[in-house]
Amino acid sequence: MGSTAEATRVEILDAALEAFSEAGFEAMSVRELTRRLGVSHNLVHHHFGSKEDLWRAALDHGAGPTANELLELLGQSVGSPDSKRILRTGMESGIELLRRRPAVARIVVDESARPGPRLDYLYERYLGPMVETLSRFLANSQLEGFRDVEPRVATLYVLSSVSAPFAHAALAEKLGLGRRSHDVYTEGLVDLVLDGLMPSGK
Amino acid sequence: MGSTAEATRVEILDAALEAFSEAGFEAMSVRELTRRLGVSHNLVHHHFGSKEDLWRAALDHGAGPTANELLELLGQSVGSPDSKRILRTGMESGIELLRRRPAVARIVVDESARPGPRLDYLYERYLGPMVETLSRFLANSQLEGFRDVEPRVATLYVLSSVSAPFAHAALAEKLGLGRRSHDVYTEGLVDLVLDGLMPSGK
DNA sequence: CCCAGTACTTGACACCTGCCTAATTTATCC
DNA sequence: GGATAAATTAGGCAGGTGTCAAGTACTGGG
Numbered sequence: 001m002g003s004t005a006e007a008t009r010v011e012i013l014d015a016a017l018e019a020f021s022e023a024g025f026e027a028m029s030v031r032e033l034t035r036r037l038g039v040s041h042n043l044v045h046h047h048f049g050s051k052e053d054l055w056r057a058a059l060d061h062g063a064g065p066t067a068n069e070l071l072e073l074l075g076q077s078v079g080s081p082d083s084k085r086i087l088r089t090g091m092e093s094g095i096e097l098l099r100r101r102p103a104v105a106r107i108v109v110d111e112s113a114r115p116g117p118r119l120d121y122l123y124e125r126y127l128g129p130m131v132e133t134l135s136r137f138l139a140n141s142q143l144e145g146f147r148d149v150e151p152r153v154a155t156l157y158v159l160s161s162v163s164a165p166f167a168h169a170a171l172a173e174k175l176g177l178g179r180r181s182h183d184v185y186t187e188g189l190v191d192l193v194l195d196g197l198m199p200s201g202k
Numbered sequence: 203m204g205s206t207a208e209a210t211r212v213e214i215l216d217a218a219l220e221a222f223s224e225a226g227f228e229a230m231s232v233r234e235l236t237r238r239l240g241v242s243h244n245l246v247h248h249h250f251g252s253k254e255d256l257w258r259a260a261l262d263h264g265a266g267p268t269a270n271e272l273l274e275l276l277g278q279s280v281g282s283p284d285s286k287r288i289l290r291t292g293m294e295s296g297i298e299l300l301r302r303r304p305a306v307a308r309i310v311v312d313e314s315a316r317p318g319p320r321l322d323y324l325y326e327r328y329l330g331p332m333v334e335t336l337s338r339f340l341a342n343s344q345l346e347g348f349r350d351v352e353p354r355v356a357t358l359y360v361l362s363s364v365s366a367p368f369a370h371a372a373l374a375e376k377l378g379l380g381r382r383s384h385d386v387y388t389e390g391l392v393d394l395v396l397d398g399l400m401p402s403g404k
Numbered sequence: 405c406c407c408a409g410t411a412c413t414t415g416a417c418a419c420c421t422g423c424c425t426a427a428t429t430t431a432t433c434c
Numbered sequence: 435g436g437a438t439a440a441a442t443t444a445g446g447c448a449g450g451t452g453t454c455a456a457g458t459a460c461t462g463g464g
Contacts, residue, residue: 004411004460005410005411005412005461008411008412023228024226024228024316026225027228027229029450029451030451030452031450031451031452039412040412040413040414041413041452042412042413042414042453042454043411045452045453046410046411046413047411047412051451051452106315109315110315111372112369112373113308113311113312113369113370113372114224114226114372115372115375115376119372119376120376123376127373131377147390147393147394147397149386149390150386152377152378153379153386153387153390155377156387157390157391159370159373160369160370164362164366167314167315167362167369168314168315168358168361168362169316170314170315170316170317170321171314171321171325171358172358173317174317174321174325174329175333175354176354177355177358184351184352184355185355185358188351188355188359189359191398192359192398192399193394193398194398195349195397195398196393196394196395196396196397196398197394206430206431207431207440207441210441231420231422232421232423233420233421233422234420241443242443242444243422244423244443244445245441245442245443247424248441248442249441252422252423253421253422253423406463406464407462407463408462408464409461409462409463410459410460411458411459411460411461412458412459413456413457413458414455414457414458415455415456415457416454416455416456417453417455418452418453418454419450419451419452420449420450420451421448421449421450421451422448422449422450423446423447424445424446425444425445425446425447426444426445426446427442427443427444427445428441428443429441429443430439430441430442431438431439431440431441433436433437433439434435434438
């Protein structure tokens with residue numbers, strides 16, 4: 001069966017995603033990755049081309065379905081009557097999805113800090129559409145008691161809040177807020193952002 | 203005068219801080235740094251030792267005064283009557299101080315994501331004391347209408363909010379929220395966090 | 405069964421990295 | 435002004451990087 005090649009491809013992609021997220025793009029070594037997998041280092045160039053190409057492939061492999069799921073969820077919510085509840089479940093779903101794929105979360109956080117081709121790719125492929133629907137949703141919701149901020153700014157608030165638990169993961173660990181209290185952190189965070197975005201209550 | 207050596211030391215430290223923040227620790231090259239400065243690459247090893255040592259020295263050079271200033275400001279506020287106003291000026295000062303030294307902000311954000319010796323250093327030297335006083339302050343303030351969350355968790359909220367504008371700087375740029383609307387972003391952010399932390403109103 | 409085509413490996417190239425030792429220039433002090 | 439110590443440079447080492455070219459092993463289709 002021809003799936004043996006596809007199997008190693010997937011194996012490489014999984015390991016690559018984890019490695020990229022763990023070390024960051026520059027520090028992640030293709031040779032060490034392949035060493036751990038027990039394959040030749042040139043195999044990844046054969047399959048994917050350059051290191052940059054590998055990054056893109058690994059990201060698409062790991063984030064594609066997740067991102068589409070989230071995007072669809074957000075898309076359905078636009079124009080919904082109960083904005084606050086929708087936004088809450090949206091944020092919670094986003095956090096949950098990211099938690100299931102922490103590698104993706106770490107990569108997005110990494111690349112959002114500095115400009116570059118990888119952020120460009122990330123933006124045009126995933127972040128852009130997400131920002132679009134989210135800010136459209138927030139624009140609609142400002143009629144009903146939401147704080148009066150530019151929708152794109154509010155969008156950035158939401159995105160930054162959702163990714164915050166992953167952005168400061170190591171610091172949180174040092175604060176004694178370990179794996180268990182990740183839950184406390186994110187839960188409270190959603191409440192906080194919602195109350196902040198919508199101080200009047202609704 | 204003996205200050206000529208000290209001058210180049212400082213010159214190196216300034217450039218190193220900027221370079222570290224721009225590229226990240228791994229990607230920042232000592233050789234390229236010295237090339238730009240027009241000095242031999244061995245000079246930094248002579249003056250500072252290893253690359254890791256250079257990092258620490260650059261950080262201390264750039265962040266030391268700033269951090270102490272902020273720490274002092276926070277220390278004075280502990281036990282103050284008007285908690286909300288104090289917290290607001292604290293956050294605004296923090297943001298302002300970081301804005302004046304964006305390199306430090308970027309480095310802190312970078313290192314907070316992954317564990318490692320540099321985060322250890324950062325924590326024991328700067329973040330630890332800051333967290334200590336901040337969470338003490340927030341613990342005191344919970345008597346007066348602040349949301350009931352663990353002080354350390356609330357502290358992480360505040361820290362993460364203050365650093366957020368720098369964490370997602372490149373993404374914000376792509377959203378069209380350029381240099382000018384950095385102000386809008388951070389201003390609104392403080393309001394949002396405060397209303398979130400203290401939904402009842404002062 | 406055998407032959408194309410794909411998966412995979414070997415080996416090497418050019419370059420860059422941080423670091424170390426030794427030499428040389430420059431400043432400091434008596 | 436000459437000795438002493440510091441600042442600065444030259445050069446190289448061992449190891450790592452991504453990538454390219456050519457070879458071998460394996461697979462599926464006729």
